């Protein structure tokens with residue numbers, strides 16, 4: 001069956017600052033969106049569809065002219081709006097059997113994770129990469145509050161893989177407000193989601209300091 005990727009890159013990168021949407025910031029001389037696309041150029045993935053922000057057409061074209069990509073789709077105001085628009089665009093272009101939905105803000109994607117996700121989605125219907133919580137978790141206001149037991153909790157990353165027709169239907173049915181990932185939309189529609197082993201390389205770059213650390217790791221060839 002046909003496997004495609006959907007890269008959501010329509011955010012504004014407010015928390016990272018830096019004067020431009022973070023997906024266009026360079027890491028080791030390459031825009032973050034380029035690193036993310038390259039991670040999805042995997043032998044089992046037929047095409048990488050990208051969702052971009054309104055007004056970011058020029059930045060997208062400049063950053064991606066070395067790749068052969070379908071026309072980008074314009075995103076919406078929340079991440080789940082952008083994902084929905086991308087899924088609709090894929091449907092309009094003939095659909096797929098499996099889709100991997102990925103954040104442009106996670107530029108380093110091990111090939112092993114892609115394989116595990118595809119196999120997981122073929123089995124369960126959906127699959128996400130997850131990592132254990134290693135720090136103590138606690139509620140917090142002005143002062144430290146109660147500890148939240150971390151046993152049984154994981155950190156959920158992207159890409160997230162799903163059987164395409166089911167995740168499209170789940171997005172069309174979603175009406176519970178803001179969703180920060182697609183697996184919660186899938187689960188609300190009754191799709192079973194498997195957890196495969198995530199990777200610290202997949203951590204999302206959110207703040208300025210995350211970009212500094214990513215540069216250092218690349219420079220030290222630790223990635």
Ligand code: CTP
Pocket residue numbers: 008009010011012013014015016022023051075076077078079080082083102103104105106204205206
């Ligand atoms: N995203 C999107 N459409 C939106 C919001 C986010 O496609 N309306 C994408 C971002 O481009 C990013 C991913 O969703 O690849 C994860 O979002 P996040 O890390 O929150 O990025 P931003 O929303 O751009 O950053 P911030 O929240 O700091 O503004």
Ligand code: MG
Pocket residue numbers: 011
């Ligand atoms: Mg955001």
